[in-house]
Amino acid sequence: MPTISMFYGILVSMYTLDTQKHHLPHIHVRYNEYKIVLAIPNGEILEGQLPNRQMKLLQAWIELHQDELMADWFLASSGQTPFKIDPLR
Template sequence: MPTISMFYGIIVRMYFAPKEHPPPHFHVYYGEYKAIVDILTCEIIEGNLPKKQTKLALAWAELRQDELMADWELVLNGEEPFKIQPLQ
């Protein structure tokens, strides 16, 4: 699963496989924590993160929603997603 962004110890990844399941989403890792974030709603739909990292990851997702959706379209076609600018 390629890493598409990293910031403040948060790693963002997206699977690329033609049969990836809806809703459009990405995976977030922070230490031993992991979560799945819905791209359309910018909400955690599975797992959890510490409060501060949740706020950072969701703020980043809102800012990068269009790029995340473009990457989602790539992964549905079995193509590797592009890197996305980290939160700064």
């Protein structure tokens, strides 16, 4: 699972060929012991949880990088490695 971005202890990943379970474009996020799966480009929670502060940071990052996330999803869903996306600064 390639990590496509990291910021403030938040790791954002996207699996290649990961279309079976959630059936929607999505990202996997880890922060300490928390794991969450979010739909893209809207940030809807599909599974898991994250502390409120980190969730707000992540939602801001998703908002800024919607187009890049969707482009990465199309790459990953066809078996290609997604590109890195700039972290939140």
